Amino acid sequence: MMQVPFIEIKNVSKTFISHKRKFEVLKGVNLDIEPGDIFGIVGFSGAGKTTLIRCINGLEMASSGSIRVGKYQINKLSKKDVNVYRQKIGMVFQHFNLFDSRTVYGNVAFPLEIAKKNKEEIQERVLKILNLVGIVDKKDFYPGQLSGGQKQRVGIARALANHPSILLSDESTSALDPVTSMSVLDLLKDINKKLGLTIILITHSLDVVKYTCKNMAVLENGIIAEKGSVKEIFENPQSNTAKVFIKHNAYLANAYFSGEGIW
Amino acid sequence: MVEFFIRLFSQETTDIILPATLQTLYMVFVATPITIFFGLVFGSSLYITDKNGLYPMFIFNKTFGAIINAVLALPSMIVIILALPLSKFVVGVSYGPKACVIALTIVCTPIFSRLVESSILEVSKGKVEAAKSMGASTFDIILKVMLPEALPSLIRNFVVLTITLISITAIAGTFGAGGLGEVAVRFGYHRFRTDILLAAVLVLLVLVEGLQLLGDKLSKRMLKKRHLI
Ligand SMILES: Nc1ncnc2c1ncn2[C@@H]1O[C@H](COP(=O)(O)OP(=O)(O)OP(=O)(O)O)[C@@H](O)[C@H]1O
Ligand SMILES: [Mg+2]
Numbered sequence: 001m002m003q004v005p006f007i008e009i010k011n012v013s014k015t016f017i018s019h020k021r022k023f024e025v026l027k028g029v030n031l032d033i034e035p036g037d038i039f040g041i042v043g044f045s046g047a048g049k050t051t052l053i054r055c056i057n058g059l060e061m062a063s064s065g066s067i068r069v070g071k072y073q074i075n076k077l078s079k080k081d082v083n084v085y086r087q088k089i090g091m092v093f094q095h096f097n098l099f100d101s102r103t104v105y106g107n108v109a110f111p112l113e114i115a116k117k118n119k120e121e122i123q124e125r126v127l128k129i130l131n132l133v134g135i136v137d138k139k140d141f142y143p144g145q146l147s148g149g150q151k152q153r154v155g156i157a158r159a160l161a162n163h164p165s166i167l168l169s170d171e172s173t174s175a176l177d178p179v180t181s182m183s184v185l186d187l188l189k190d191i192n193k194k195l196g197l198t199i200i201l202i203t204h205s206l207d208v209v210k211y212t213c214k215n216m217a218v219l220e221n222g223i224i225a226e227k228g229s230v231k232e233i234f235e236n237p238q239s240n241t242a243k244v245f246i247k248h249n250a251y252l253a254n255a256y257f258s259g260e261g262i263w
Numbered sequence: 264m265v266e267f268f269i270r271l272f273s274q275e276t277t278d279i280i281l282p283a284t285l286q287t288l289y290m291v292f293v294a295t296p297i298t299i300f301f302g303l304v305f306g307s308s309l310y311i312t313d314k315n316g317l318y319p320m321f322i323f324n325k326t327f328g329a330i331i332n333a334v335l336a337l338p339s340m341i342v343i344i345l346a347l348p349l350s351k352f353v354v355g356v357s358y359g360p361k362a363c364v365i366a367l368t369i370v371c372t373p374i375f376s377r378l379v380e381s382s383i384l385e386v387s388k389g390k391v392e393a394a395k396s397m398g399a400s401t402f403d404i405i406l407k408v409m410l411p412e413a414l415p416s417l418i419r420n421f422v423v424l425t426i427t428l429i430s431i432t433a434i435a436g437t438f439g440a441g442g443l444g445e446v447a448v449r450f451g452y453h454r455f456r457t458d459i460l461l462a463a464v465l466v467l468l469v470l471v472e473g474l475q476l477l478g479d480k481l482s483k484r485m486l487k488k489r490h491l492i
Contacts, residue, residue: 059392082398083398083399085398086397087397088398091397093389093392095389097387097389097390097392097393098393099390099393099412100491110407111397111398114397114398114399114400142488143489143490144489144490144491158393162397168396
């Protein structure tokens with residue numbers, strides 16, 4: 001059977017106009033992502049990673065080009081359909097963005113309330129997901145009572161609640177210490193395996209990519225500088241960004257862990 | 264001096280102050296929920312239709328904002344005078360506490376709308392982004408995210424609103440609205456009864472301080488419950 005790419009990004013450009021000036025943030029991005037992949041996108045600050053991910057879930061509309069996710073053609077969705085589509089896309093944020101007015105339970109229930117599920121359904125689903133991310137004992141806590149790692153688990157649980165087919169993660173471990181960060185990445189890998197969920201992982205850290213992803217792309221000034229399997233790119237980096245990242249990283253790893261560290 | 268203080272609590276003073284206090288409370292209790300309702304609706308609309316809002320509507324936003332600012336900028340006495348004919352139309356009379364409630368609502372709604380707008384704006388952008396990314400409608404974002412997240416700040420603004428309402432009832436008192444304001448003007452100003460004036464002021468102070476205390480407590484308790492302080 002021929003595999004049709006699950007996410008198909010074709011020649012996507014995004015231009016922002018602010019203060020009467022044009023900022024071309026994405027300049028013709030082409031990317032195919034297979035279902036069930038954990039796909040890493042790396043690049044320097046300002047390369048356009050967040051913009052790209054926001055185009056994927058329709059928070060931003062591409063200025064030109066097309067994005068297809070499963071059966072959805074994103075640039076052709078009406079405002080109402082965009083909301084229906086987004087209910088099937090989970091998103092995890094660097095700063096968690098949990099609702100302080102809701103308990104852990106309430107946060108995870110939120111997307112289900114939005115999708116108009118009934119109370120019993122919500123309860124069953126929330127408890128199941130909280131179990132999956134290992135935080136069910138904290139269900140009546142408020143976000144203000146949780147550590148960063150626990151908050152991100154809630155963030156992931158909330159993103160998973162409504163059976164999404166894709167999980168978008170924008171720097172979801174950047175605010176966490178290395179050990180906690182690794183446990184969150186383990187959770188993502190586990191979810192990918194158990195639920196067969198496609199994950200797009202944006203990060204600054206090649207360690208994160210190496211540890212978590214199967215395939216990756218390097219974004220450089222709004223274009224894809226290279227893409228391929230993580231193994232290929234690590235063994236033979238072509239783009240400037242990848243070279244700098246890998247060198248920089250080895251240097252840091254040596255400096256911090258001098259051979260015996262956690263990595 | 265001692266005599267003066269005794270007169271503050273005399274039967275005569277009580278007979279004048281007590282009904283006036285009840286009238287003031289009546290006006291405040293009726294006007295507060297109406298103003299809160301319209302303030303929440305108007306404040307949210309201002310936020311939603313702003314150019315960086317959930318559903319930008321430039322012309323509506325600017326026009327609506329200008330109307331609100333216009334009412335805000337007029338001295339409340341003028342707004343009350345303008346509102347009296349409207350009261351006659353709505354409740355049938357243009358004097359007394361009932362008529363005054365309409366005028367009070369019109370004076371205070373713009374103030375409270377702006378307070379609601381600023382409370383909502385304090386909610387972090389990330390939370391809005393999260394709600395949007397989950398496919399929440401504008402209505403859900405306001406009702407399920409913005410207002411609950413802003414609640415501690417909103418409660419403090421409810422207090423500001425109620426205190427403003429009390430002080431405006433005092434102004435409305437000069438137009439026959441009744442209440443403590445009218446008593447203060449009628450006895451204190453026209454008849455030089457400083458004792459009654461002082462008693463009226465004392466009751467107003469107690470009301471205001473009590474409300475402030477209650478509001479602070481509620482708001483703090485909510486923040487504590489959410490472990491934000
Ligand atoms: N709404 C906007 N209006 C104007 N410019 C924008 C807007 N959003 C993003 N940009 C610009 O687009 C560029 C890319 O931003 P983006 O947030 O996508 O980068 P990033 O790769 O995610 O960076 P980081 O790693 O720091 O998160 C930046 O130069 C930014 O200033
Ligand atoms: Mg970013």
